[in-house]
Amino acid sequence: MSNILAKSQNENIQKAGECGGAVTSILKYLLDEEIVDGVLTLTPINDVYDATPTFITESEDLLNAAGSYHCAPTMIGDLVQKYLFDKKVAITVKPCDMRAIDELITRHKINEDNIYVIGLNCGGTVSPVSGRKMIDLFYDANPDDVVSEEIDKGKFIIELADGSEEAVKIHDLEEEGYGRRDNCQRCDVKIPRNANIACGNWGAEDGWTFIEINDEKGQELIDGAKKAGILETKSPSQDAIDARSKVENIMINMAKKVQDATYPSVNEMDEWSRCIGCYACRDVCPICWCFENCELNKSYFKIETKMPPSPIAFQGVRLSHMSFSCVDCGQCDDVCPMDIPVSLIFDKLQKKYYNRTGYVAGLSDNIKPPLYSPEKTEL
Amino acid sequence: MLEIKHTLCPSCSVGCGLNVIVNNGEIVGTFPYKRHPVNAGKNCLNGRKSIDSYQNRIEKAIISKSETDVEKAMNEVLKELNGVDNSEVTVICSGNNDIEAIEALIKFSESKNYNIAFYADNLKDFSEVASYDEIASAEKVFVIGDLLYENPLIGRRIVHAKQNGAKIYALGKTEKSVTFNIADETSNSTVQEFLENNQGNIDSSSVIVFNYVDSQEDLDKIESLNCKFLPVFSKSNSKGALSIIDVKSSDEMLELLESTKVLLVFNDDIVDELDFDFGKISKIISFSPFSNKTTEISDIIVPTKSWLEKDGTFVNAMGETQKFTAVVESDVLSEIEIIEKLNG
Numbered sequence: 098m099s100n101i102l103a104k105s106q107n108e109n110i111q112k113a114g115e116c117g118g119a120v121t122s123i124l125k126y127l128l129d130e131e132i133v134d135g136v137l138t139l140t141p142i143n144d145v146y147d148a149t150p151t152f153i154t155e156s157e158d159l160l161n162a163a164g165s166y167h168c169a170p171t172m173i174g175d176l177v178q179k180y181l182f183d184k185k186v187a188i189t190v191k192p193c194d195m196r197a198i199d200e201l202i203t204r205h206k207i208n209e210d211n212i213y214v215i216g217l218n219c220g221g222t223v224s225p226v227s228g229r230k231m232i233d234l235f236y237d238a239n240p241d242d243v244v245s246e247e248i249d250k251g252k253f254i255i256e257l258a259d260g261s262e263e264a265v266k267i268h269d270l271e272e273e274g275y276g277r278r279d280n281c282q283r284c285d286v287k288i289p290r291n292a293n294i295a296c297g298n299w300g301a302e303d304g305w306t307f308i309e310i311n312d313e314k315g316q317e318l319i320d321g322a323k324k325a326g327i328l329e330t331k332s333p334s335q336d337a338i339d340a341r342s343k344v345e346n347i348m349i350n351m352a353k354k355v356q357d358a359t360y361p362s363v364n365e366m367d368e369w370s371r372c373i374g375c376y377a378c379r380d381v382c383p384i385c386w387c388f389e390n391c392e393l394n395k396s397y398f399k400i401e402t403k404m405p406p407s408p409i410a411f412q413g414v415r416l417s418h419m420s421f422s423c424v425d426c427g428q429c430d431d432v433c434p435m436d437i438p439v440s441l442i443f444d445k446l447q448k449k450y451y452n453r454t455g456y457v458a459g460l461s462d463n464i465k466p467p468l469y470s471p472e473k474t475e476l
Numbered sequence: 477m478l479e480i481k482h483t484l485c486p487s488c489s490v491g492c493g494l495n496v497i498v499n500n501g502e503i504v505g506t507f508p509y510k511r512h513p514v515n516a517g518k519n520c521l522n523g524r525k526s527i528d529s530y531q532n533r534i535e536k537a538i539i540s541k542s543e544t545d546v547e548k549a550m551n552e553v554l555k556e557l558n559g560v561d562n563s564e565v566t567v568i569c570s571g572n573n574d575i576e577a578i579e580a581l582i583k584f585s586e587s588k589n590y591n592i593a594f595y596a597d598n599l600k601d602f603s604e605v606a607s608y609d610e611i612a613s614a615e616k617v618f619v620i621g622d623l624l625y626e627n628p629l630i631g632r633r634i635v636h637a638k639q640n641g642a643k644i645y646a647l648g649k650t651e652k653s654v655t656f657n658i659a660d661e662t663s664n665s666t667v668q669e670f671l672e673n674n675q676g677n678i679d680s681s682s683v684i685v686f687n688y689v690d691s692q693e694d695l696d697k698i699e700s701l702n703c704k705f706l707p708v709f710s711k712s713n714s715k716g717a718l719s720i721i722d723v724k725s726s727d728e729m730l731e732l733l734e735s736t737k738v739l740l741v742f743n744d745d746i747v748d749e750l751d752f753d754f755g756k757i758s759k760i761i762s763f764s765p766f767s768n769k770t771t772e773i774s775d776i777i778v779p780t781k782s783w784l785e786k787d788g789t790f791v792n793a794m795g796e797t798q799k800f801t802a803v804v805e806s807d808v809l810s811e812i813e814i815i816e817k818l819n820g
Contacts, residue, residue, distance in 0.1 A: 135478075142482065142511075143482075144511075147511040147636075151479070152477060152478040152479070154477070169510070171508075171510075172512065176478070176507075179504075179505070180478050180497070180499050180504065183531050214573075224510060224516060224517075225511040225516070226510070226511070226512075226513055226516040228774075233738075278649075294659070339715050370656065370657045370658070371518070371655075371658060373624060373625050373626065373628055373631075373654050375520050375521040375524075376521060377519065377520075377521070380524065381508065405625070405652055405653060405654040405656070405657055406654075412586065431508060431517050431518070432508050432517055432518050433509060433518060434518045434519070434628035434631065434632055435624065435631065435635060436635060436636075
């Protein structure tokens with residue numbers, strides 16, 4: 098593993114991208130050299146709160162995707178496995194995306210040889226609807242006027258159309274029930290080091306991206322982009338490496354405090370009493386890949402006819418089957434119509450399992466996931 | 477090419493956003509639309525399954541159970557319409573139609589002197605209704621129907637109200653329900669009894685949310701109370717339709733059907749909703765994207781564009797106008813194009 102600072106050699110990308118546009122340049126290199134069929138990354142549809150996974154096949158379209166989108170808490174693992182399995186794809190991933198992909202590779206649902214994984218440091222994401230409300234309440238700005246946002250130095254920073262910026266401490270926002278999503282607040286994986294490269298602003302100089310090269314494929318990516326004349330690199334100073342490490346450790350320590358505060362507070366049966374048995378949490382889970390073969394679809398588990406649904410028949414069974422593999426991406430919380438903190442319940446059990454076995458979902462290389470069934474790989 | 481496109485959920489009147497995954501021109505799945513202000517990416521099972529109906533859509537016109545082309549079916553429709561007095565023709569529109577289609581249907585019916593009928597769960601329009609935020613911030617919420625289960629994204633606001641300290645009073649038709657699970661007080665009485673029993677508790681800090689009533693008197697009673705209220709309809713654009721067309725009660729609908737010889741049903745399942753002997757009607761003609769109980773007994777079926785294939789406008793339960801655009805291309809006729817053909 099090695100560290101570099103990198104920036105684009107392309108002026109337009111430098112302007113459109115963040116931290117010198119290194120990520121966009123690497124993606125452009127992969128597309129232009131036809132190393133990949135496409136790039137799956139976030140592109141805003143209507144505004145900065147509306148970034149949506151987009152499959153880009155022409156490198157000129159990458160400029161629309163440049164930038165960071167903290168108000169787009171998406172997950173791309175399931176898109177890759179369901180719709181892009183046979184394609185060569187470059188993907189940009191947060192740590193939870195990467196962990197999900199890692200779990201799916203273990204389950205033979207994603208072909209590792211087909212993907213180039215560009216990791217992005219992540220201090221957390223904000224739900225777009227509550228993010229807009231938060232800006233309305235705590236900033237002297239109209240949420241519609243925000244053209245970009247950033248999380249840096251413990252603040253959520255917005256940039257307005259007139260070029261001005263406003264920043265509020267994330268701690269203060271979270272004290273009021275806003276700020277990052279609950280799962281992000283307790284997430285202790287901030288840099289996706291099982292991606293081919295992990296990129297971000299922590300430790301970087303202005304106008305440069307800090308890149309951790311994590312494996313041979315990552316090194317080839319960087320070497321290729323440099324050779325193609327689109328990427329410039331240099332070595333980071335020890336101070337930069339230390340600064341990156343410091344930011345990461347501060348965020349991990351903050352996350353562990355949140356874990357200690359929230360794990361004991363959740364009462365599973367109370368929360369599950371609102372469950373309407375809509376299966377949204379299962380269906381969005383990137384690790385739950387069985388689809389129609391899911392045992393919970395079998396007649397002996399069907400709960401739709403029973404009113405109200407029995408939480409043990411769905412939530413309990415799913416918890417016992419899947420919690421070991423939870424990557425705490427929070428997608429289940431996001432889609433639950435009843436606001437059940439599903440990921441908190443699952444993550445709490447994952448941590449218990451980790452404490453006994455050392456298994457961390459999406460991070461424990463070369464270990465089969467608990468309850469792994471070879472039979473299901475054939476489905 | 478893999479694409480994710482925004483649309484609206486057609487499953488009820490809450491007005492949730494829905495992202496549709498389109499792969500190589502085919503609709504293959506849904507994806508959370510987290511930016512949507514109504515549901516923030518949360519969709520119930522009906523919403524997520526709404527695309528299944530598109531995958532099983534009607535693709536061929538049908539005359540007397542046999543497939544035919546659309547032009548032949550439209551000629552047959554014209555023949556049937558010309559064979560009866562205009563006063564014996566009834567046009568059914570519904571909350572499944574978008575605003576543009578309903579406006580065109582009203583104009584069409586008026587120009588031909590056909591009867592036009594619209595039915596909305598035996599509910600009616602109220603000029604002022606509670607917003608979803610007002611439910612969440614109410615001090616007391618009176619819930620008629622299992623809204624947590626049947627209209628979960630309204631149910632979510634009731635949960636928020638509870639979390640904010642509100643007292644929840646729930647009325648339902650079954651002994652147990654999800655709404656009952658979070659309610660402080662529950663009842664299986666009639667709506668009228670429920671309202672009368674709680675009249676002393678209902679004040680300006682209260683909201684009544686309901687998706688059914690037993691009678692028109694219940695609606696009058698609700699309207700007379702000093703509180704906000706929100707009727708939640710079973711169809712996506714019932715509120716929008718109510719704003720532009722007079723609603724009929726179930727009794728009025730039955731009376732009209734008695735004198736109907738040719739029934740034109742535009743994207744509705746009136747057979748499932750009304751207890752009527754539809755065998756009394758000489759010709760039932762359905763213009764529908766999807767199969768349902770009405771198409772099952774229809775003499776002629778003409779496929780129409782679904783909401784996924786066209787641009788349009790719905791108005792949700794709290795009165796917000798919501799535009800949507802086509803997520804896939806289609807050469808199927810829309811309701812408006814069908815009316816143009818019927819007008820010659």
